[in-house]
Amino acid sequence: MTDSVLSAEGLRSAPRGRRQRGSLLIGASLFIVGGLAVLAVFGPLIRPDPPNAQDVTNILASPSSEHWLGTDELGRDVLSRLITGARTALAGPLIVAFGSMVLGTTLGLLAGYRGGTVDAVIMRGVDLAWAVPQLLIVIVIVGAVGGGYWLAVGLLTFFFTPGTIRIARGATLEQAPRPYVEAARVLGVPDIKIMFLHIWPNIAAISLANTFLAFATALVSLSALSFLGLGAPVGTPDWGVMLAEARRVLFENPIGVLAPAAAIVITATSMNLVGDWVYERISARGAVR
Amino acid sequence: MKPPTAATQDDRVLDVRSLRVEHTRPEGNATIVRSMRLAVAAGETIGIVGESGSGKSLTARALTGLLAPGLVAEGEALYMGRNLLTLREREWRSVRGREIGMIMQDPFTTLNPVFRCGRIIAESLTREQADRVGRKGMREETVRRLREVGISDERVIDRYPFQLSGGMRQRVGIAAALARDPRILIADEPSTALDVSTQREILNLLRAVQEARGMSLILITHDLRVAFSTCDRVYVLYAGSLVEVASARELDAEPLHPYSHGLLLSEPPVDRRIQEMVAIPGFVPTADEVAGCCPFAPRCQWAQPQCREAQPALRAVAPSRVSACIRIEEIRGEMAALRKTAQKPAPAPRARSAPSTLIDVRDARKVFGSGKHQMEALKGVSLRVGENESVGIVGESGSGKTTLARTLVGLESVDAGEILIDGIDARAWSRLSRRDRQRLRRVVQMVFQDPYSSLNAMRSIGATLSEAITTHQPRAKNLSAQVRELLTSVGLSPTYAERRPATLSGGERQRVAIARALAVQPRILVCDEPVSALDVSVQAQILNLFATLRESRGLGYLFITHDLSVVRQVVDRIYVMYRGEIVEAGEVDEVLARPSDAYTIKLLQASPGASRESASEQKSEAFVSSE
Numbered sequence: 068m069t070d071s072v073l074s075a076e077g078l079r080s081a082p083r084g085r086r087q088r089g090s091l092l093i094g095a096s097l098f099i100v101g102g103l104a105v106l107a108v109f110g111p112l113i114r115p116d117p118p119n120a121q122d123v124t125n126i127l128a129s130p131s132s133e134h135w136l137g138t139d140e141l142g143r144d145v146l147s148r149l150i151t152g153a154r155t156a157l158a159g160p161l162i163v164a165f166g167s168m169v170l171g172t173t174l175g176l177l178a179g180y181r182g183g184t185v186d187a188v189i190m191r192g193v194d195l196a197w198a199v200p201q202l203l204i205v206i207v208i209v210g211a212v213g214g215g216y217w218l219a220v221g222l223l224t225f226f227f228t229p230g231t232i233r234i235a236r237g238a239t240l241e242q243a244p245r246p247y248v249e250a251a252r253v254l255g256v257p258d259i260k261i262m263f264l265h266i267w268p269n270i271a272a273i274s275l276a277n278t279f280l281a282f283a284t285a286l287v288s289l290s291a292l293s294f295l296g297l298g299a300p301v302g303t304p305d306w307g308v309m310l311a312e313a314r315r316v317l318f319e320n321p322i323g324v325l326a327p328a329a330a331i332v333i334t335a336t337s338m339n340l341v342g343d344w345v346y347e348r349i350s351a352r353g354a355v356r
Numbered sequence: 357m358k359p360p361t362a363a364t365q366d367d368r369v370l371d372v373r374s375l376r377v378e379h380t381r382p383e384g385n386a387t388i389v390r391s392m393r394l395a396v397a398a399g400e401t402i403g404i405v406g407e408s409g410s411g412k413s414l415t416a417r418a419l420t421g422l423l424a425p426g427l428v429a430e431g432e433a434l435y436m437g438r439n440l441l442t443l444r445e446r447e448w449r450s451v452r453g454r455e456i457g458m459i460m461q462d463p464f465t466t467l468n469p470v471f472r473c474g475r476i477i478a479e480s481l482t483r484e485q486a487d488r489v490g491r492k493g494m495r496e497e498t499v500r501r502l503r504e505v506g507i508s509d510e511r512v513i514d515r516y517p518f519q520l521s522g523g524m525r526q527r528v529g530i531a532a533a534l535a536r537d538p539r540i541l542i543a544d545e546p547s548t549a550l551d552v553s554t555q556r557e558i559l560n561l562l563r564a565v566q567e568a569r570g571m572s573l574i575l576i577t578h579d580l581r582v583a584f585s586t587c588d589r590v591y592v593l594y595a596g597s598l599v600e601v602a603s604a605r606e607l608d609a610e611p612l613h614p615y616s617h618g619l620l621l622s623e624p625p626v627d628r629r630i631q632e633m634v635a636i637p638g639f640v641p642t643a644d645e646v647a648g649c650c651p652f653a654p655r656c657q658w659a660q661p662q663c664r665e666a667q668p669a670l671r672a673v674a675p676s677r678v679s680a681c682i683r684i685e686e687i688r689g690e691m692a693a694l695r696k697t698a699q700k701p702a703p704a705p706r707a708r709s710a711p712s713t714l715i716d717v718r719d720a721r722k723v724f725g726s727g728k729h730q731m732e733a734l735k736g737v738s739l740r741v742g743e744n745e746s747v748g749i750v751g752e753s754g755s756g757k758t759t760l761a762r763t764l765v766g767l768e769s770v771d772a773g774e775i776l777i778d779g780i781d782a783r784a785w786s787r788l789s790r791r792d793r794q795r796l797r798r799v800v801q802m803v804f805q806d807p808y809s810s811l812n813a814m815r816s817i818g819a820t821l822s823e824a825i826t827t828h829q830p831r832a833k834n835l836s837a838q839v840r841e842l843l844t845s846v847g848l849s850p851t852y853a854e855r856r857p858a859t860l861s862g863g864e865r866q867r868v869a870i871a872r873a874l875a876v877q878p879r880i881l882v883c884d885e886p887v888s889a890l891d892v893s894v895q896a897q898i899l900n901l902f903a904t905l906r907e908s909r910g911l912g913y914l915f916i917t918h919d920l921s922v923v924r925q926v927v928d929r930i931y932v933m934y935r936g937e938i939v940e941a942g943e944v945d946e947v948l949a950r951p952s953d954a955y956t957i958k959l960l961q962a963s964p965g966a967s968r969e970s971a972s973e974q975k976s977e978a979f980v981s982s983e
Contacts, residue, residue, distance in 0.1 A: 246809050247809060247811055253765045254875075268815070269812070
């Protein structure tokens with residue numbers, strides 16, 4: 068027993084160089100995610116100018132000490148708009164990721180633990196949701212209803228849930244036959260408690276890591292919808308909208324396109340890395356062998 | 357230590373000196389093997405015996421260059437004048453398999469499941485061997501190889517590993533390990549994952565192959581009885597240090613180190629019931645915890661201050677005996693006396709007045725699977741367990757004993773038959789009312805085999821136990837006092853409530869699992885192989901705990917095990933199960949003394965220690981003296 072533990076640990080301890088480089092990346096990612104959270108909350112206090120203040124005498128300006136990232140075609144400060152956009156950039160994906168996690172984990176636990184008819188019903192629903200072209204449906208519905216940002220968020224949450232269900236169900240199926248679960252059943256611990264107090268903590272690592280991935284994907288999807296004009300309304304300081312609007316004057320002022328694009332890519336990447344890190348941290352806790 | 361004489365030095369195929377294995381970690385290196393030395397002569401079988409954490413497996417891995425990254429081996433391992441420990445991976449390829457072969461413990465995972473057995477063996481041959489037999493001769497060659505390991509059925513070549521039984525798979529594994537005709541074969545617990553009756557066959561096979569080929573065999577095992585029946589010479593390893601070396605027969609007759617002594621006493625004898633097993637207190641420490649003193653001192657009843665001053669060196673303590681105990685001359689007599697009293701057979705258990713029946717199973721049947729792939733797990737099983745009675749079910753894997761246990765606690769339901777528990781019809785738990793279910797749970801509780809996964813790794817011990825209590829007494833008062841009491845009753849300190857399972861040893865976890873079952877104050881504990889995942893020295897502690905709890909709480913047991921010697925110590929009556937049927941039942945002493953069913957007889961003969969054919973002694977004696 069101990070022998071195998073030791074060899075397993077040996078395998079896990081990667082060469083030191085890689086680990087240090089990894090922790091630097093993680094540190095940077097955590098800093099970025101933390102920084103974004105600060106911007107989302109305190110953005111209005113930090114930004115140099117109001118996001119919609121136009122200065123028609125100074126349009127498409129290059130970066131300067133006055134406007135660090137220049138101005139757009141209406142003379143609005145790009146940096147201020149970027150900072151303001153952090154709020155919608157984080158809020159929407161957060162709701163999508165968290166909502167699909169809660170819904171998906173609950174249904175996944177139920178399907179995996181109960182099995183039988185419950186499992187069949189839930190999983191056939193999942194199959195159905197996977198069988199349709201999701202983004203296309205979102206586009207059609209949002210286009211038809213003309214709903215905007217929050218409708219897009221709601222629909223994305225709905226379509227992200229099936230993936231989460233599958234992951235949670237798979238992890239639950241692996242845990243359910245383990246002796247600690249059976250011991251709880253033999254003791255007579257109610258099923259609800261077994262699912263949420265016994266099994267969930269043991270699949271939390273996968274579940275949370277998946278939440279971060281969902282966040283990154285949701286951010287990109289929402290930005291894409293905004294870019295297509297199906298998300299946030301035209302004119303709002305949303306990263307996707309900014310990208311769409313600045314695209315027309317790409318060659319006159321490239322920074323106006325590059326800044327929101329970079330913001331989206333960096334945020335999504337950092338979230339993925341933080342998700343990996345959270346997974347490793349949680350799965351190491353209490354891990355036996 | 358006298359220097360080895362020239363004559364024996366020539367004999368040595370492998371000579372290991374001051375082998376040290378360390379785990380390199382950022383927070384400082386951890387020692388796993390402190391100083392291992394061993395010598396193997398051509399045609400000799402040696403055993404390395406130790407419990408988990410003794411470093412026996414990693415010694416074997418160091419000798420085959422298979423240490424995981426992060427583990428480093430130092431010292432000398434001379435094979436044909438070459439120090440194996442300095443070889444590079446490229447050089448290892450010409451040694452591994454061809455010079456030193458290895459058999460792993462688990463035949464279920466060591467064979468590649470997508471290869472047919474013939475291909476597994478053919479692939480293990482060297483290029484030259486393959487060229488020699490040619491493509492046409494290959495099939496013949498593999499048949500010949502299979503015949504050597506006792507498989508006469510040619511069709512096995514075209515089977516996939518998963519289509520074979522565990523024993524057959526291990527035979528194929530052995531054939532593959534022998535493919536390149538190594539001079540040394542290292543077998544790491546080759547029989548542990550197998551059923552008792554197959555275990556014996558595999559060990560005999562290894563021994564026969566070793567003799568036929570004149571090869572050297574290094575057998576690694578945790579079971580002294582296995583080592584005694586197979587090896588010429590035994591090395592006893594404890595917490596990374598070698599504590600005793602002796603010929604198998606002499607070690608069996610009189611161990612000369614308190615640890616080997618304790619290990620022998622912890623193993624219950626199969627041929628009689630003893631009063632109380634002598635358990636070694638505590639559990640195996642890591643090598644670093646006992647650095648600079650006798651590794652066994654913290655658990656040794658004869659330990660004196662001088663034992664803790666420095667690590668004792670191995671020395672010759674008797675003709676052809678080597679031990680690391682500095683007090684052995686003083687305590688030798690005491691140890692022998694203790695062994696004599698400990699092995700005295702206990703008086704037959706006092707006849708209890710026929711107890712009232714608590715569990716009554718009649719003609720239970722259960723079929724798994726459907727359509728063509730049906731497996732009859734229970735074919736009409738009847739059994740009875742009374743109040744405060746201890747009953748054993750013995751059988752090998754696939755006998756249906758675990759299925760039976762699971763139906764009794766509601767984890768499985770039977771297809772037909774009757775199960776009455778304390779007067780409640782427990783045939784289908786799901787159809788019972790909530791109240792009846794809760795009542796049943798206060799009658800039967802279960803202890804699982806694997807203490808590592810039967811506790812929720814994410815919860816503290818206290819949380820696990822309080823949940824068990826509040827499930828049946830939602831308004832329990834003094835919860836923490838009750839938790840403390842439970843912990844004390846299974847021999848753990850109350851401070852364990854705050855700890856998490858990962859920080860506990862296997863034995864301690866099994867105690868917690870027992871405490872959890874006791875929390876609802878059941879009248880019968882169903883124990884599914886409760887000690888088979890534990891170290892031998894800890895096994896005896898747990899068995900003694902079961903005996904104590906039976907007395908103090910009036911508990912009854914249904915003991916499910918494959919180990920006849922364990923069952924003999926703890927039960928009154930026994931049922932022998934084979935392929936879903938009960939083939940024999942009765943008082944344990946009666947059944948084991950005069951078995952009537954062919955299967956029971958086979959099981960008894962197969963259990964290690966039942967019949968000890970002593971290995972070739974002469975050679976090994978000469979060898980030990982040279983060390």
